[in-house]
Amino acid sequence: MLEPSPLDERKQQILKAVVSDYTVTGVPVGSQVLAAKYFIALSSATIRNELADLVGTGYLQQPHTSAGRIPTDRGYRYFVDFLMETEAATPGVRRTVRQEFESAPRSVDGILEKAAMVLAQVTENVSLVTAPEISEQRIKHIDLVSLEPQSALIILVLEGNLIKQQVVHLDRATSQDDLSRMAAMLNRKVKGQTAEELADRLAQLGPDRGEQRRIIERVIESITTHQAQRQTVVLHDGVRNLLRHPEFVEVSRLEELLELLEQGAQLASILQQVAFEKDVEIIIGRENTSSGLRECSLVLTTYKMADRVRGTIGVIGPTRMHYGQVVARVRLVSQATSEVLAHFGN
Amino acid sequence: MLEPSPLDERKQQILKAVVSDYTVTGVPVGSQVLAAKYFIALSSATIRNELADLVGTGYLQQPHTSAGRIPTDRGYRYFVDFLMETEAATPGVRRTVRQEFESAPRSVDGILEKAAMVLAQVTENVSLVTAPEISEQRIKHIDLVSLEPQSALIILVLEGNLIKQQVVHLDRATSQDDLSRMAAMLNRKVKGQTAEELADRLAQLGPDRGEQRRIIERVIESITTHQAQRQTVVLHDGVRNLLRHPEFVEVSRLEELLELLEQGAQLASILQQVAFEKDVEIIIGRENTSSGLRECSLVLTTYKMADRVRGTIGVIGPTRMHYGQVVARVRLVSQATSEVLAHFGN
DNA sequence: ATTGGCAGTCTCCATCGGGGAGTGCTAATC
DNA sequence: GATTAGCACTCCCCGATGGAGACTGCCAAT
Numbered sequence: 122m123l124e125p126s127p128l129d130e131r132k133q134q135i136l137k138a139v140v141s142d143y144t145v146t147g148v149p150v151g152s153q154v155l156a157a158k159y160f161i162a163l164s165s166a167t168i169r170n171e172l173a174d175l176v177g178t179g180y181l182q183q184p185h186t187s188a189g190r191i192p193t194d195r196g197y198r199y200f201v202d203f204l205m206e207t208e209a210a211t212p213g214v215r216r217t218v219r220q221e222f223e224s225a226p227r228s229v230d231g232i233l234e235k236a237a238m239v240l241a242q243v244t245e246n247v248s249l250v251t252a253p254e255i256s257e258q259r260i261k262h263i264d265l266v267s268l269e270p271q272s273a274l275i276i277l278v279l280e281g282n283l284i285k286q287q288v289v290h291l292d293r294a295t296s297q298d299d300l301s302r303m304a305a306m307l308n309r310k311v312k313g314q315t316a317e318e319l320a321d322r323l324a325q326l327g328p329d330r331g332e333q334r335r336i337i338e339r340v341i342e343s344i345t346t347h348q349a350q351r352q353t354v355v356l357h358d359g360v361r362n363l364l365r366h367p368e369f370v371e372v373s374r375l376e377e378l379l380e381l382l383e384q385g386a387q388l389a390s391i392l393q394q395v396a397f398e399k400d401v402e403i404i405i406g407r408e409n410t411s412s413g414l415r416e417c418s419l420v421l422t423t424y425k426m427a428d429r430v431r432g433t434i435g436v437i438g439p440t441r442m443h444y445g446q447v448v449a450r451v452r453l454v455s456q457a458t459s460e461v462l463a464h465f466g467n
Numbered sequence: 468m469l470e471p472s473p474l475d476e477r478k479q480q481i482l483k484a485v486v487s488d489y490t491v492t493g494v495p496v497g498s499q500v501l502a503a504k505y506f507i508a509l510s511s512a513t514i515r516n517e518l519a520d521l522v523g524t525g526y527l528q529q530p531h532t533s534a535g536r537i538p539t540d541r542g543y544r545y546f547v548d549f550l551m552e553t554e555a556a557t558p559g560v561r562r563t564v565r566q567e568f569e570s571a572p573r574s575v576d577g578i579l580e581k582a583a584m585v586l587a588q589v590t591e592n593v594s595l596v597t598a599p600e601i602s603e604q605r606i607k608h609i610d611l612v613s614l615e616p617q618s619a620l621i622i623l624v625l626e627g628n629l630i631k632q633q634v635v636h637l638d639r640a641t642s643q644d645d646l647s648r649m650a651a652m653l654n655r656k657v658k659g660q661t662a663e664e665l666a667d668r669l670a671q672l673g674p675d676r677g678e679q680r681r682i683i684e685r686v687i688e689s690i691t692t693h694q695a696q697r698q699t700v701v702l703h704d705g706v707r708n709l710l711r712h713p714e715f716v717e718v719s720r721l722e723e724l725l726e727l728l729e730q731g732a733q734l735a736s737i738l739q740q741v742a743f744e745k746d747v748e749i750i751i752g753r754e755n756t757s758s759g760l761r762e763c764s765l766v767l768t769t770y771k772m773a774d775r776v777r778g779t780i781g782v783i784g785p786t787r788m789h790y791g792q793v794v795a796r797v798r799l800v801s802q803a804t805s806e807v808l809a810h811f812g813n
Numbered sequence: 814a815t816t817g818g819c820a821g822t823c824t825c826c827a828t829c830g831g832g833g834a835g836t837g838c839t840a841a842t843c
Numbered sequence: 844g845a846t847t848a849g850c851a852c853t854c855c856c857c858g859a860t861g862g863a864g865a866c867t868g869c870c871a872a873t
Contacts, residue, residue, distance in 0.1 A: 149835090165847090170837095170846085185855070186835085187852080276610065284622065288573060308643075376710045531824070532822050532824095532867070533822045534824075534865080
């Protein structure tokens with residue numbers, strides 16, 4: 122762990138070879154294997170010297186004295202930043218993705234579920250998908266349905282055909298006919314507005330207009346709570362894939378991870394921090410703040426919806442994963458999701 | 468496996484003791500332990516004779532020659548049918564359940580998710596909840612929202628405030644005003660009807676009335692596909708609980724089970740067969756048709772909603788589970804769910 | 814029918830030791 | 844100065860070994 126010195130060409134190649142070999146075999150990589158498979162021009166002794174240096178600078182580690190080397194988190198970081206070659210997704214994978222999306226139900230939720238499913242399938246890891254943020258989502262339609270004499274259901278259709286419902290209590294008994302009239306009036310007023318704009322107008326309106334005001338308040342509340350709630354909802358799929366990875370024979374790791382997945386809130390806050398500017402963001406091992414993710418990596422990117430609403434999509438797997446392939450496939454599924462959503466979303 | 472002879476009183480008590488002890492300790496139960504803990508009046512030799520009989524008739528088995536006995540599936544079956552005492556849920560558990568439901572969102576889906584969560588928590592197993600069947604669900608309200616000139620969104624509010632959406636393509640461009648008028652008319656016609664009744668009326672109506680007919684067809688389709696789709700959707704929660712059970716250190720079992728849970732269809736068909744008449748239904752080990760459930764038991768019951776719509780709720784866990792306790796808690800959560808849904812559902 | 818006694822069986826676990834893989838170091842070589 | 848061959852050394856892995864312990868089944872006595 123001395124200096125983060127820029128590695129010379131040969132050390133880079135050796136680091137790359139170690140990562141590549143280790144991600145495939147899962148076995149610590151020794152100097153002889155490296156010499157035989159990747160560096161025929163060099164002797165194993167030379168490679169041993171280089172390996173020792175890489176251990177010294179913190180890019181590699183030894184599980185025990187007489188074992189081969191495996192990458193540290195730092196080694197993986199260097200690999201993904203400078204050495205990794207992303208592999209274009211194979212035609213087979215592309216076909217799978219396309220077919221799955223074709224059979225997806227035509228609703229935002231359905232498409233996202235499908236995205237989670239297919240991403241888990243093609244990366245053989247656990248997939249993560251956040252629901253889209255809808256803060257700037259515009260109201261498309263509003264409707265009021267009588268439940269009991271003094272309560273009604275607000276139905277809100279947002280852009281992207283997201284539907285929200287909310288129960289509102291009424292001051293006095295109101296018939297469905299009256300509610301329908303009120304809905305028609307509201308439609309003229311609120312159509313095309315965002316929650317923020319609506320809140321502004323409400324503030325200007327002053328304190329009168331009891332019933333209608335209450336309903337608009339509920340509409341705003343509905344959108345914002347929807348938003349807050351959505352931010353904690355993370356779809357996932359493919360837990361079964363993890364069991365195939367030898368790093369999870371230790372059941373306690375799996376348990377921590379499952380707890381994260383099933384509660385969701387902590388994961389959601391991680392996923393929200395994914396930058397929209399970047400292409401694909403990779404978080405490796407202990408770079409994660411969650412202790413349950415100590416030995417996991419996340420490969421995340423974002424998807425678009427109607428060019429405005431956005432969410433995060435990606436996978437979580439063992440640090441020892443085939444980054445080049447996973448990155449390509451996450452990107453592929455993200456693009457496919459965005460396309461389907463764009464086509465459907467307004 | 469000779470005759471299914473009715474066991475005499477003492478054999479019953481011994482079987483009961485073996486099941487009870489084994490479900491707690493997880494260790495095969497020997498004759499000495501039984502004599503010391505449950506049958507002080509008898510010697511271990513006597514118990515050995517009885518145990519040998521119980522093995523002969525297929526209620527118990529020995530993992531190996533010089534080990535204690537564990538129940539067979541048949542032994543568990545006899546236990547739950549004749550010997551089990553259901554334990555009333557403790558005040559602590561009742562409080563947990565009540566509190567969780569109080570904080571549940573006021574929607575059918577939200578309540579069912581909550582039910583799955585709390586059931587997993589109090590039984591320390593995986594919970595299963597099917598969405599309610601809505602075949603006889605009556606239509607409460609219908610609305611049409613213009614998407615593009617020639618397509619519209621049908622919004623359907625069913626009893627229980629279940630909302631369904633469906634996109635319909637229109638023959639000619641139609642304004643939102645026209646759609647609203649059409650919706651108002653439809654509301655008068657279809658309100659309070661079930662999908663079946665609607666289909667009947669449509670058949671009588673004859674082949675004319677193009678646009679409106681198309682929309683009603685879509686409404687029916689929407690309800691029925693919703694139904695079909697819902698039947699394959701099974702909520703579950705608490706997979707992390709399974710990892711605490713020693714029977715799942717063998718990861719392959721877990722993998723089969725996860726596959727069942729994540730795909731859902733097969734489980735759904737099992738859950739649909741749960742009889743509504745019975746109180747609680749228990750399916751033990753190999754009584755399951757799914758091979759992935761060979762070593763699991765299901766404890767299932769149903770919940771009601773608005774006294775008519777019904778779904779299945781229960782848990783899945785290792786055959787070695789504390790049946791008396793689990794049955795009581797499944798029943799408790801089912802009742803609580805029914806209550807919340809009854810209160811909310813119309 | 815029940816029981817004490819006892820030999821026999823099988824698991825579990827700790828210990829031991831050889832084989833093997835890989836290293837670090839040193840001295841020789843290019 | 845970088846590279847390499849050689850070698851002693853370390854450590855894991857794995858199978859063999861051998862009690863200790865837990866139970867059983869059976870037999871003869873009660």
